[in-house]
Amino acid sequence: MSTRPHVVIVGGGFGGLAAAKALRRAPVDVTVIDRRNHHLFQPLLYQVATAGLSPADIAGSIRSILRDQQNSRVLLDEVCRIDRAARMVHMRDNCPLYYDWLIVATGARHSYFGMDAWAPHAPGIKTIDDATSVRRRVLIALEKAETEIDKATRDALLTFVVVGGGPTGVEMAGAIAELARQSVSKDFRHITPHCSKVWLVQKADRLLPSFPEALSEKARLALEALGVHVRLQARVEQITPAGLAVNGAFIPARTVIWAAGVMASPAADWLGCAPDRSGRVDVDELLHPQGAHDVFVIGDTARCVDANGRECPGVAPAAKQQGRYAAQAIRDRLSGRAVEPFRYRDYGQMATIGRARAVCSIGRVKLSGHLAWLLWCVAHIWYLNGLRNRMSVTISWIWNYLTFERGARLITGDGESG
Amino acid sequence: MSTRPHVVIVGGGFGGLAAAKALRRAPVDVTVIDRRNHHLFQPLLYQVATAGLSPADIAGSIRSILRDQQNSRVLLDEVCRIDRAARMVHMRDNCPLYYDWLIVATGARHSYFGMDAWAPHAPGIKTIDDATSVRRRVLIALEKAETEIDKATRDALLTFVVVGGGPTGVEMAGAIAELARQSVSKDFRHITPHCSKVWLVQKADRLLPSFPEALSEKARLALEALGVHVRLQARVEQITPAGLAVNGAFIPARTVIWAAGVMASPAADWLGCAPDRSGRVDVDELLHPQGAHDVFVIGDTARCVDANGRECPGVAPAAKQQGRYAAQAIRDRLSGRAVEPFRYRDYGQMATIGRARAVCSIGRVKLSGHLAWLLWCVAHIWYLNGLRNRMSVTISWIWNYLTFERGARLITGDGESG
Numbered sequence: 001m002s003t004r005p006h007v008v009i010v011g012g013g014f015g016g017l018a019a020a021k022a023l024r025r026a027p028v029d030v031t032v033i034d035r036r037n038h039h040l041f042q043p044l045l046y047q048v049a050t051a052g053l054s055p056a057d058i059a060g061s062i063r064s065i066l067r068d069q070q071n072s073r074v075l076l077d078e079v080c081r082i083d084r085a086a087r088m089v090h091m092r093d094n095c096p097l098y099y100d101w102l103i104v105a106t107g108a109r110h111s112y113f114g115m116d117a118w119a120p121h122a123p124g125i126k127t128i129d130d131a132t133s134v135r136r137r138v139l140i141a142l143e144k145a146e147t148e149i150d151k152a153t154r155d156a157l158l159t160f161v162v163v164g165g166g167p168t169g170v171e172m173a174g175a176i177a178e179l180a181r182q183s184v185s186k187d188f189r190h191i192t193p194h195c196s197k198v199w200l201v202q203k204a205d206r207l208l209p210s211f212p213e214a215l216s217e218k219a220r221l222a223l224e225a226l227g228v229h230v231r232l233q234a235r236v237e238q239i240t241p242a243g244l245a246v247n248g249a250f251i252p253a254r255t256v257i258w259a260a261g262v263m264a265s266p267a268a269d270w271l272g273c274a275p276d277r278s279g280r281v282d283v284d285e286l287l288h289p290q291g292a293h294d295v296f297v298i299g300d301t302a303r304c305v306d307a308n309g310r311e312c313p314g315v316a317p318a319a320k321q322q323g324r325y326a327a328q329a330i331r332d333r334l335s336g337r338a339v340e341p342f343r344y345r346d347y348g349q350m351a352t353i354g355r356a357r358a359v360c361s362i363g364r365v366k367l368s369g370h371l372a373w374l375l376w377c378v379a380h381i382w383y384l385n386g387l388r389n390r391m392s393v394t395i396s397w398i399w400n401y402l403t404f405e406r407g408a409r410l411i412t413g414d415g416e417s418g
Numbered sequence: 419m420s421t422r423p424h425v426v427i428v429g430g431g432f433g434g435l436a437a438a439k440a441l442r443r444a445p446v447d448v449t450v451i452d453r454r455n456h457h458l459f460q461p462l463l464y465q466v467a468t469a470g471l472s473p474a475d476i477a478g479s480i481r482s483i484l485r486d487q488q489n490s491r492v493l494l495d496e497v498c499r500i501d502r503a504a505r506m507v508h509m510r511d512n513c514p515l516y517y518d519w520l521i522v523a524t525g526a527r528h529s530y531f532g533m534d535a536w537a538p539h540a541p542g543i544k545t546i547d548d549a550t551s552v553r554r555r556v557l558i559a560l561e562k563a564e565t566e567i568d569k570a571t572r573d574a575l576l577t578f579v580v581v582g583g584g585p586t587g588v589e590m591a592g593a594i595a596e597l598a599r600q601s602v603s604k605d606f607r608h609i610t611p612h613c614s615k616v617w618l619v620q621k622a623d624r625l626l627p628s629f630p631e632a633l634s635e636k637a638r639l640a641l642e643a644l645g646v647h648v649r650l651q652a653r654v655e656q657i658t659p660a661g662l663a664v665n666g667a668f669i670p671a672r673t674v675i676w677a678a679g680v681m682a683s684p685a686a687d688w689l690g691c692a693p694d695r696s697g698r699v700d701v702d703e704l705l706h707p708q709g710a711h712d713v714f715v716i717g718d719t720a721r722c723v724d725a726n727g728r729e730c731p732g733v734a735p736a737a738k739q740q741g742r743y744a745a746q747a748i749r750d751r752l753s754g755r756a757v758e759p760f761r762y763r764d765y766g767q768m769a770t771i772g773r774a775r776a777v778c779s780i781g782r783v784k785l786s787g788h789l790a791w792l793l794w795c796v797a798h799i800w801y802l803n804g805l806r807n808r809m810s811v812t813i814s815w816i817w818n819y820l821t822f823e824r825g826a827r828l829i830t831g832d833g834e835s836g
Contacts, residue, residue, distance in 0.1 A: 037557060037829045054472035056826035063605035064823065073607050076561040076829075094565050128830050139455060143494040147512050187481035189491050388817050388825050395813070399806050405482065407806050408474035411455045411494075412546050 004029050004071075005100035007330060008089050010079050010267075012039050012062040014316045015105035015299030018323030020072055026331050030072040031097060033089070037061055037076050040128065041384055043316060044393070046168060048131040049257075050175035051139070051183075051406040055128045057392045060385045079106075082270040084292060101294050103326050104267045104281070108300035108314065111263030111278070118239040122163060122256040125172070132413055134257060139411050141255050142180065145195070146188050152252065158196045159253035161244060163236055164260030165202025166209070167351040170219055172259055173200040174354040177226040183406045198227060199253070201234045201246055203260070208359070210313060211349060215359040218368040222353040236260075262314065267301045276303050285341035287326055296329070298322035307341035316383070318344055352376045355401060422447050422489075423518040425748060426507050428497050428685075430457050430480040432734045433523035433717030436741030438490055444749050448490040449515060451507070455479055455494050458546060459802055461734060462811070464586060466549040467675075468593035469557070469601075469824040473546045475810045478803045497524075500688040502710060519712050521744050522685045522699075526718035526732065529681030529696070536657040540581060540674040543590070550831055552675060557829050559673050560598065563613070564606050570670065576614045577671035579662060581654055582678030583620025584627070585769040588637055590677055591618040592772040595644040601824045616645060617671070619652045619664055621678070626777070628731060629767060633777040636786040640771040654678075680732065685719045694721050703759035705744055714747070716740035725759035734801070736762055770794045773819060 005028045009016045012034035023030050041058040048055055066072045081090040088096040110124030125131050138160065145157035160180060162173040180196035200207070200223060206216040207223075207230065220230050231246060238245040243252040261278075268275035273289045276282060280303040281289050287296045287304060298304075299319030304312045312318040321344060329339045348362030350372065358373040360366070367375065377397060384390050396407060423446045427434045430452035441448050459476040466473055484490045499508040506514040528542030543549050556578065563575035578598060580591040598614035618625070618641060624634040625641075625648065638648050649664060656663040661670040679696075686693035691707045694700060698721040699707050705714045705722060716722075717737030722730045730736040739762060747757045766780030768790065776791040778784070785793065795815060802808050814825060 037561060037827070054474040054826075055828055055830065056472040059828055061605065061827040063602075064827070067605045074605075075565060076558075077565075093562075128828065132830070140494075143455060144511075147493060147495075184481070187479065187485045187492075388823070391813060391817075392810070392825075395809060399809075405806070407810075408472075409455070409479040409482070410473055410477055410546065412473065412550070 005334065006031065006098060007101045007103065008033065008097055008099040009103045009105060010034075010089065011105035011107060011299070011301075012036070012074070013042075013105060013107050013299060013319065015319035015323040016103065017062070017065060018320040019103050019105065019298070019327045020066060020069070022324045022327030023071070023330065024069050026071070026327065027334065028071065028100075028330065030069075031075060032062060032066065032072065033075045033077055033079060033091065034062055035076070035078040036127075037063070038128075039065060039385060041389075042126070044380060044384075045125050045128075045131050046172045046175055048128065048408070049125050049134040049138075049172065050179045051135055051409045052175065052400055053393060053396055054408050055132065057389055057396065058384070059128060060389060065385060079270065084271065084295070087294065099294070101330050102296070103323070104271070104295065104297045104301055105299045105319065105323065106265035106267050106301050108262040108264045108279070110258055111261040112258070113261055115239075118258070121239045121241050122244070122258040124258040125168070135408075136411050136413050137255050138176065138179065139409060142184060142188070142191065143411075146190050154195075155197075156243060156252040157254050158191065159199070159243070159251065159255070160196070161199040161201060161251060161253045161256045163201050163244075163256065163258050165200060165204065165207040165230075165232075166259065167349070169200060169202070169259035170207055170223065170351050170353060172257060173198055173228050174223055174226055174352065176257075177223070177228045178354050179406060181227050183404055184409075193227070196227075197229065199229045199231060199251060201231050201236060201244075203233070203235060205233050207232070208351060211351070211359060211361050212366055215361055215366055215368060219351065219353055219359050222357045222359075222368070226354045262300065264301045267297060271295065271297070278303075286329065286339060287322060287342055296322075296326040298326055304342070304344075306344045308343055310344060310346075312344045315349070317347060321345060350376045350379065355404075423752065424449065424516060425519045425521065426451065426515055426517040427521045427523060428452075428507065429523035429525060429717070429719075430454070430492070431460075431523060431525050431717060431737065433737035433741040434521065435480070435483060436738040437521050437523065437716070437745045438484060438487070440742045440745030441489070441748065442487050444489070444745070445752065446489065446518075446748065448487075449493060450480060450484065450490065451493045451495055451497060451509065452480055453494070453496040454545075455481070456546075457483055457803060459807075460544070462798060463543050463546075463549050464590045464593055466546065466826070467543050467552040467556075467590065468597045469553055469827040470593065470818055471811060471814055472826050473550065475807055475814065476802070477546060478807060483803060497688065502689065502713070505712065517712070519748050520714070521741070522689070522713065522715045522719055523717045523737065523741065524683035524685050524719050526680040526682045526697070528676055529679040530676070531679055533657075536676070539657045539659050540662070540676040542676040543586070553826075554829050554831050555673050556594065556597065557827060560602060560606070560609065561829075564608050572613075573615075574661060574670040575672050576609065577617070577661070577669065577673070578614070579617040579619060579669060579671045579674045581619050581662075581674065581676050583618060583622065583625040583648075583650075584677065585767070587618060587620070587677035588625055588641065588769050588771060590675060591616055591646045592641055592644055592770065594675075595641070595646045596772050597824060599645050601822055602827075611645070614645075615647065617647045617649060617669060619649050619654060619662075621651070621653060623651050625650070626769060629769070629777060629779050630784055633779055633784055633786060637769065637771055637777050640775045640777075640786070644772045680718065682719045685715060689713065689715070696721075704747065704757060705740060705760055714740075714744035716744055722760070722762075724762045726761055728762060728764075730762045733767070735765060739763060768794045768797065773822075
C-alpha cells in the first residue's frame with residue numbers, strides 16, 4: 001500500500017458504496033470489505049421473492065462497480081472484530097487491516113423481537129438467498145395445493161400471511177396477491193384466484209406509519225382491491241409451521257413472511273458501544289459514535305439525529321447521503337476545512353401496491369394510483385446500478401405488465417423438494 | 419378424470435415436453451410428472467455456471483408451457499416405482515396413477531464411472547443448482563486468489579480444470595477461460611489474465627469425438643487461442659480437493675468441473691429392465707423396452723438403434739424427435755393406423771468456443787469461426803422456450819459481446835462463504 005491515509009469501509013450496500021464512490025478523487029486509499037461479492041438493490045428484493053425478477057437483475061458485483069476507481073480495492077471477507085485503540089479491523093480470512101478512517105455500513109437483518117423460534121416458520125427477505133427461499137416456499141405451496149384433497153390442508157397451503165405493514169410488507173403482500181391470485185391461475189387446473197387468501201398483519205393502527213395518513217388509507221384500499229385482507233392493530237402471538245396466532249385467533253397458513261422488524265448488524269459490539277433496542281449505534285451529528293472521531297457509522301447500522309433534530313429513517317436515500325457525507329468529512333479534514341454537521345434531506349417516500357398502483361409522498365405532494373406507480377417505476381430504474389440491470393428490469397416489468405406473467409418461477413435450492 | 423385413454427409422461431425435459439405438446443389435439447388425457455417445476459434448456463446451462471446468464475433466462479415453468487393445453491396437467495412429484503402389471507406409476511407424495519400409455523423421459527445425470535468419491539471435488543452441471551454451485555466455486559476461487567500471498571496456493575486457486583472433451587466440456591472450458599482471463603481481469607488488482615490457467619482434459623485422442631475430425635482440430639486451436647491448455651489422451655486417475663492426477667502427474671487445482679460422463683436416471687430399475695453400462699434402457703425401433711408395448715422410453719434414458727441401424731446420440735434434437743414419435747405412435751394406434759418404426763434425422767451438431775467462435779457440422783457442410791458462431795446463436799435462441807427467454811438471452815449476449823462483461827456474477831447459496 002502507499003503512504004496515503006487508508007479509509008476502510010465495511011459493507012458494500014447503499015451507504016458503503018456511496019462513500020467509496022465519493023472518495024474516488026480523494027488522496028486516500030480505500031478498501032471496501034463485504035462478506036458478499038455483490039451489492040444488492042434491496043428495495044426490489046420482494047420482486048425476486050415473488051418470481052418477477054431474477055437475482056442478477058437487482059445485484060451487481062461490488063468489484064465491477066468500483067473497477068475503474070484506481071484508489072479502491074475490494075475484499076470478500078467477514079469482519080469479526082475492530083480494535084479501536086490500534087485502529088485495526090480483524091477479519092476471518094485476511095490479515096488485519098490498519099485504518100486511518102473507518103466507515104461502518106453493515107446494514108440490518110430482520111429481527112423477531114426475541115422470538116427467534118419463529119424464524120424458520122416466517123422467513124424475512126434481506127438477502128438473495130432469503131428471497132429465492134421465499135420464492136421456493138410460495139411456489140411449492142401452490143404446487144402442493146393443486147393436488148391436495150383435504151380441504152383444510154389445501155386452504156392452509158393457499159393462505160399467505162405477511163407480517164408487518166411498512167413499505168416492504170405492503171409491497172410483498174401486493175405482489176403475493178398478484179402471483180397467487182392472478183399470474184398463476186391459468187396454469188393450475190384446480191386452483192382458481194378465489195382459492196388463495198393473502199393476509200397483511202400490522203401491529204399499528206394503519207399501514208405505512210411513516211407516510212401521511214391519507215396515503216395509508218389509499219394503500220389499504222388498493223391492497224383490498226387486490227384481494228388482500230388487511231388486519232390492523234393485530235398482534236402476532238405465536239408462529240408455528242401450521243400458521244400463526246393473531247389477537248387470540250389462529251390463522252392456519254403454511255406460508256408466513258416476516259417484514260416486521262429489523263435489527264442492526266453487530267457493529268455496536270465491535271465498536272464497544274451500547275446498542276439501542278434495534279441494535280443500532282448512537283452517533284452524533286458528525287456520524288461518529290461517542291468518542292471516536294476516526295469512525296463513522298452510517299445507514300441502518302446507526303441511530304442518527306441530524307443537525308435539524310430529525311431522526312434519520314432506515315431507508316436507502318438516508319444511507320447514501322450519510323455515505324457521501326462521511327466521504328466529504330474525510331476530504332474536509334484532510335484539507336483542513338471545517339466539517340459541517342450532517343443534515344438529512346428528505347426527498348419523500350414511495351411504496352408500490354401490485355402491478356399498477358403506488359403511493360408517493362414527496363414534500364407536500366401526495367400521489368396515489370397509476371401516476372404514482374409510474375413515478376415509482378422511473379425512480380427505481382433510475383437508482384438501479386448499471387445500464388444492464390436497468391434494461392433487464394425495464395423489460396421484465398413491461399413483459400409482466402402486458403402479460404401478467406412472472407418470468408422467474410423457478411423452484412431451486414433444496415433441489416428435490418416435492 | 420374423463421374416460422379417455424391416459425398418457426403419463428415422466429420428465430419435463432426436451433423429450434417429455436415434445437411428447438406432451440404433440441398430444442395437444444389427441445383424444446387422450448396427459449399427465450406430466452416432474453420432480454422440478456421447470457423445464458431447463460440444458461445446452462446453455464454452462465453459461466449460467468460462468469455467470470453469463472441468469473437461471474430464469476434458460477428455464478420456464480412446465481405449467482406455463484402447457485397452460486393452454488386443456489387435455490394436460492402437471493404434477494410436481496418424484497416417481498419411485500412403476501408397476502407394469504397393474505400399469506400404475508407410484509410417486510412420493512401423490513396417489514398412484516393408472517396409465518394406458520407411459521412415456522419415460524427422465525434424462526441423465528453425470529456419472530463418475532464408479533468413482534463417486536470424486537463427486538464433491540469435481541461437480542458436474544445438469545441442474546440449475548449444479549450451475550449456480552459451480553459459479554459460486556469459480557467466483558470464490560478468484561476472490562481468494564486476489565488476497566492469497568502464498569504463490570503455490572494462489573496458482574492452485576487460479577487453475578481451472580474441465581474434465582471431458584465433448585460439447586459441454588469444450589463450451590465450459592472456453593467460457594471459463596473468458597471469465598477468468600478476460601471478463602474479470604479489470605476488476606481485480608492482483609490477478610492479471612496471465613495468472614489464470616484453464617485445462618481441458620480429454621481421454622480420447624481428439625476433442626468432440628462425434629464431430630468430423632477437421633472440426634475437432636479447429637475447436638482445439640480456438641480453445642488454445644483463448645489460453646486453454648488442451649490435454650488429449652489424458653486419463654484422470656485421482657481427484658482430491660487439492661487437484662487431480664492425470665497420466666501420472668498431479669495438477670494442483672482448486673476448481674475441477676466434471677463434463678466427462680453421464681448415467682441415465684433409474685428408469686431401467688423401475689421398468690425391471692437390464693440397464694446398459696450408462697444406465698440406459700434398451701429399446702426397439704418402436705421405442706418400447708422389451709415386451710412392453712404400452713411403454714415408450716425416450717431421450718437420454720434410452721439406448722435406441724433406429725430403423726436405419728444408427729444409434730441415437732444423447733442430444734436434445736434426438737429426445738425431441740423421439741417424444742414427437744411416441745405421441746404420433748399413440749395417435750396412430752388409437753385410430754388403428756400402422757405404426758412406422760422410429761428414424762432419427764440428424765440435422766447436425768454444433769459447439770461454441772468462447773465469445774465469437776463455434777464449430778458446426780450440418781450434413782456435409784462443416785463450418786467454423788464467426789459464421790458458425792452466429793449460426794449457433796441463432797439456433798439456440800430459436801429453440802429456447804418462450805419469447806421472454808429469447809429476448810432476455812439475446813440482450814445478455816449482445817451486452818456480453820459488446821462489453822466483455824458477465825452480468826450474473828453472484829456468489830449465492832452458501833450465503834456466508836468467504
